[in-house]
Amino acid sequence: MKNNQILKYIILPLLILSSCTIKEEPPLADKDLIYQDVTAKKAVLDGVYALMIDFPAYKQGYHDTKQTHSGILNSKQSAQRTTFGSLNMDPTFSGLDNSWNSYYSAVFRLNQFLYDVPLTEESTDSERDLIGNAHFLRAFQYFHIVRSWGDVPLVTSPTSEETIHNAKSSKSDVYKQIIADLNVAIDNMSEAGIAPGYPSVHAAEFLLAKVYMWIASAEDSGEEEMLISGIPFETDTTTNVELTYWQSAKAHADKVYGMYSLVPNYNTLFDAKEGNQTSESIFELNFNSEVAQVSYTAIFTPNNYTKGLNNYGRIVVNPEVYTKHINTHPTDPRFINNYLSEYIGYARDQATGEVVESQWPTVMRIHTENRLTLRENQVGSGYGNLTKHIIKDRDQTTLDSPQGFIIYRYADLLLMLAEIENELGNSSQGEVYLNEVLERARNSAETPSFEPEGVNGLSQEELRERIYNEREFELIGEGEDWYEARRRGFAFFTSHVIEPHNNFIYFNENIDVLFNTTRKGMLLPIPLNEITNNQKMTSADQNFGY
Structure with a gap:
């Protein structure tokens, strides 16, 4: 009682x-x-x-x-x-x-x-x-x-x-x-x-x-x-x-600073088994089948990615964001974990009713001229899925997942310190903090990559721009995107978000929508x-x- x-x-x-x-x-x-x-x-x-x-x-x-x-x-x-x-x-x-x-x-x-x-x-x-x-x-x-x-x-x-x-x-x-x-x-x-x-x-x-x-x-x-x-x-x-x-x-x-630590491998941060409550987690929400029969991962996972064939899979990455990352760091080990651009999905055999592998791979045409040939009913092929948030067990038939949602983590703190020092005129110290994040990224592959390269000797404006981009690459989809895009004001939001989207080289009017260019997008309506x-x-x- x-x-x-x-x-x-x-x-x-x-x-x-x-x-x-x-x-x-x-x-x-x-x-x-x-x-x-x-x-x-x-x-x-x-x-x-x-x-x-x-x-x-x-x-x-x-x-x-x-x-x-x-x-x-x-x-x-x-x-x-x-x-x-x-x-x-x-x-x-x-x-x-x-x-x-x-x-x-x-x-x-x-x-x-x-x-x-x-x-x-x-x-x-x-x-x-x-x-x-x-x-x-x-x-x-x-x-x-x-x-x-x-x-x-x-x-x-x-x-x-x-x-x-x-x-x-x-x-x-x-x-x-x-x-x-x-x-x-x-x-x-x-x-x-x-x-x-x-x-x-x-x-x-x-x-x-x-x-x-x-x-x-x-x-x-x-x-x-x-x-x-x-x-x-x-x-x-x-x-x-x-x-x-x-x-x-x-x-x-x-x-x-120093109260948490970066996990050695970026790609384990979002693993349903290894990624929960790590040394990097500052504030995290726990999901499990007892309290959340449908996890947030369902709305990021493509419908045919798991054998359940019932994921929502509607939240995707805008193509200019994907393209900026791959053009900046083509061999960045974080890229594989951040974006799903091709996979063999599942389908139901019409004769037997069994769930089997599809005959053809699902390929997203995100950053090439092929994107311009997509039609309205192919919108999903023009955007990348956010791999860090998808269901990792592809044999799964339910919508729940034990993967936690990390609201704040230590890499965010390091990027904050990098920006703070830079704005205080201490660019060299800002580079030290940023390089901690970049070094972990380089070492997150089986064979360490040369990218993303560390920074050294950048001007305040150059470092400011680099920190903004690296924050996007590192923390994309983790809940602060809306705020970080707007924190520096409307002029910055226009030059770094609205214009790159509306002027994207492979903008396809059949599948893309133009962003509103007024201050309207800076706040939500009551x-x-x-x-x-x-x-x-x-x-x-x-x-x-x-």
Whole structure:
């Protein structure tokens, strides 16, 4: 009975949807029973992680919205490719509702948890760790929300019928809350994490460095729409000197350096057996058949790639991205693991009903003149699949996979440090960090490759460009593509994403769609249901272009 009550609290304090406006019901069971010990409190917090691997989030919804609207990846489905795949997201798209609701559902649960389990002088170390974890997760949710939508409702207390409708807060206020949450997380999370596989205090330091990088990049863009005003500067506790945003990013990233390590072989990172919770993983979500009968891998795996013949396989890599990588590093060992460009698929024998190997290989014509001959019904042949996320067991007949989704890993930290040092005028030190990533890439083949070559003596602008490209090559499809493409402002997004796509040498109007060239693609639209049902929002609150 006790366990059922706890489970009921995790799964059911769920969401009443007044169309799309979310509210949480009051707790459904006695508070003292729910929070009777540390194990029970952890079980409640685990409910937030359960939301994050659910359908609207990292199981599918995140990828359908963020990945295919990134400008880096796209969709084989015509309806998706011609709307958000072309940077023309529809405010009525159900997946947008799901995404918005998923983030705020997690926020509302965390608000309730932090209200019910306050930090006090009597809090034990285990309780402090849980509370710090909750602050980390709330910061994580809001960091996604504010970067995706800009000015948004900021809710930090339990939600009731009386407080369900919330006006938008400025993105500056949201960033202040994110920073405050992460500082509480850093003060209370442990180095080991609340249990194996959970984020540690180093993950909070990592995320705070990423937050300051975003603020610094927005300031450097010189674009008014990007600016985040009023964020207080940190002070160096040793020298009592005020830090710039880039210096704050460095201060927090430096604390993470050396706390993790690159795995020797890049290509094992995404193996369903060897790739979970490695020495490189900073923050990772675990998928298994017990909690996720359909894994996120199903939407990246081509339909006929496994013997189940039932994968969704719709998320693919835009051809100019694939082409840039192969033209830059033709023998990069990461290339094989990143992109699927040819394979022998499976088919069902019409006479016997058995699943057998196809007579002909599936060949993607991505970066040659042959792409220009493809017709509308051959769209799948014009794009590469992202190998790192596909189901690895080709004998499999189900849609589940034990492969975890790595949200943040150490290579990202090294690339962050490379950029931070470069922006602070320390290009030579930036090259040191970048070379760590490139060296691992070279050594990720049976016979070490000469590519990607290390860097030495680049100018600040040359290194800035190289870091951007290497971040794309290393981390493509791992969830930060949408943000990294936009972090430096609209001019950068136009020159590095929109124009290379629209001017791609093998652009085929039968299978490709032009990207929208206005600022519209810099933010997602607020779901129309939210504007309609939230009494403190009007159509004037909608983002530009929608």
